[in-house]
Amino acid sequence: MTAPAAQDLPVVVIGAGPIGLATAAHLLERQLTPLVLESGPVAASAVRDWSHVRLFSTWGEVTDPAAEKLLAPTGWSRPDAATYPTGGDWAERYLQPLADILGDRVRYGATVTGVSRAGRDRIVDADRDSQPLVVHLTTADGREERLFARAVIDASGTWTTPSPAGGSGLPALGEKTATDRISYRVPDLNDPVVRARYAGKRTAVIGSGASAFTALATLAGLTQDEPGTHAVWILRRGISGSTFGGGEADQLPARGALGLAAKAAVDNGHADAVTGFRTEAVERDDDGRLVLIGEDGRRLDAVDEVIVLTGFRPDLSFLSEIRLGLDERLQAPTALAPLIDPNVHSCGTVYPHGVNELSHPDKDVYLVGMKSYGRAPTFLAMTGYEQVRSITAALAGDQAAAERVELTLPETGVCGGAGLFDDATAEESGGGCCTPAPALVQIGSAVAALQIGKPEASGGC
Numbered sequence: 001m002t003a004p005a006a007q008d009l010p011v012v013v014i015g016a017g018p019i020g021l022a023t024a025a026h027l028l029e030r031q032l033t034p035l036v037l038e039s040g041p042v043a044a045s046a047v048r049d050w051s052h053v054r055l056f057s058t059w060g061e062v063t064d065p066a067a068e069k070l071l072a073p074t075g076w077s078r079p080d081a082a083t084y085p086t087g088g089d090w091a092e093r094y095l096q097p098l099a100d101i102l103g104d105r106v107r108y109g110a111t112v113t114g115v116s117r118a119g120r121d122r123i124v125d126a127d128r129d130s131q132p133l134v135v136h137l138t139t140a141d142g143r144e145e146r147l148f149a150r151a152v153i154d155a156s157g158t159w160t161t162p163s164p165a166g167g168s169g170l171p172a173l174g175e176k177t178a179t180d181r182i183s184y185r186v187p188d189l190n191d192p193v194v195r196a197r198y199a200g201k202r203t204a205v206i207g208s209g210a211s212a213f214t215a216l217a218t219l220a221g222l223t224q225d226e227p228g229t230h231a232v233w234i235l236r237r238g239i240s241g242s243t244f245g246g247g248e249a250d251q252l253p254a255r256g257a258l259g260l261a262a263k264a265a266v267d268n269g270h271a272d273a274v275t276g277f278r279t280e281a282v283e284r285d286d287d288g289r290l291v292l293i294g295e296d297g298r299r300l301d302a303v304d305e306v307i308v309l310t311g312f313r314p315d316l317s318f319l320s321e322i323r324l325g326l327d328e329r330l331q332a333p334t335a336l337a338p339l340i341d342p343n344v345h346s347c348g349t350v351y352p353h354g355v356n357e358l359s360h361p362d363k364d365v366y367l368v369g370m371k372s373y374g375r376a377p378t379f380l381a382m383t384g385y386e387q388v389r390s391i392t393a394a395l396a397g398d399q400a401a402a403e404r405v406e407l408t409l410p411e412t413g414v415c416g417g418a419g420l421f422d423d424a425t426a427e428e429s430g431g432g433c434c435t436p437a438p439a440l441v442q443i444g445s446a447v448a449a450l451q452i453g454k455p456e457a458s459g460g461c
Contacts (some may be wrong), residue, residue, distance in 0.1 A: 167278025354390025
């Protein structure tokens with residue numbers, strides 16, 4: 001079958017999540033044809049997996065302007081811009097209505113298995129740029145299909161590929177065989193089955209980001225009703241002035257509150273912190289409980305459950321025939337990586353970026369959204385919306401708009417990175433590279449204000 005001319009082809013968008021659907025809205029605004037391929041049965045399938053978690057960004061920060069314009073004629077109105085949605089709210093009140101407006105431009109149950117140039121594997125140079133892109137997919141009933149595209153925008157995210165507990169980036173020895181007691185998600189304690197799994201149990205939480213903070217606060221709340229519930233917070237680095245995030249200095253207040261809630265869990269005895277611990281192995285004791293062993297030989301007391309929240313990584317397997325320019329550490333686009341590298345990036349600031357930073361050696365292929373950040377943990381939805389605004393402008397031939405910055409991001413107010421990312425030797429003094437770290441306050445009456453463990457106050461990720 002001969003590939004059609006590129007100008008007659010759609011732009012294939014992989015993933016019907018927040019950034020994928022926003023991409024489709026921007027493409028339509030530019031009179032380009034989108035085709036969104038979603039592996040799940042509904043829009044925002046990944047978001048629905050954490051529907052119980054509240055975002056630390058407000059409604060005003062998680063809706064896209066082009067998407068709002070598309071929704072406006074239907075009578076849709078954005079919820080109160082100053083309030084915080086849960087993942088479920090985001091999916092039901094914004095993302096699914098947006099997908100419904102897009103209609104048959106969104107295909108569900110379509111899992112992309114490969115992307116390449118028509119008739120050219122990654123080795124072949126001849127006429128490469130003149131060939132359309134070809135996308136292979138499987139449908140929900142197992143059929144295989146091939147589609148041609150003028151461009152491919154991969155907004156599939158990283159949700160399906162969580163990072164393991166192992167400190168080396170590989171699963172710890174025994175981790176794979178202990179999956180009956182290991183979860184890689186923030187627990188939904190409103191689910192009776194999940195609640196019973198952790199109630200009255202000793203649970204290790206591995207990780208140091210917003211998701212780990214949320215899990216710690218959630219388990220701390222469970223102790224009020226279920227005595228014996230206790231968490232062991234395992235950090236690969238030491239506790240420093242920035243361990244608990246920006247606190248009251250964070251320009252995203254709910255994100256700052258997450259860190260304070262995690263600190264409250266420790267201060268109030270609901271969780272013990274184990275620092276400088278990189279998991280090497282997971283063993284079972286005689287009762288079937290799990291014993292975590294560090295690379296330094298330390299063996300922790302047995303736990304009933306382990307929650308691993310060490311971040312996510314991109315699935316690049318279906319892009320193996322595409323020439324990608326990726327940073328060797330972060331697996332993010334080469335030009336973007338220095339702006340987001342947690343080893344050196346300070347103060348939580350990420351410069352707005354677009355088509356120039358997101359381009360690859362194979363033209364008209366882009367990784368956007370969470371996937372564009374590779375293994376970096378600092379992505380915000382509004383960053384993704386700016387990415388796709390820029391890329392769609394470039395695809396429409398409006399290079400001036402593509403290179404124009406139309407976004408101001410909030411800073412955390414706390415230095416992060418600066419060589420201390422995942423550093424087990426970080427001292428307990430705050431230190432800093434640009435602004436002083438805020439003092440970590442003792443939580444007393446503030447605990448009630450944070451309403452630790454209650455759904456309306458739980459943090460997002």
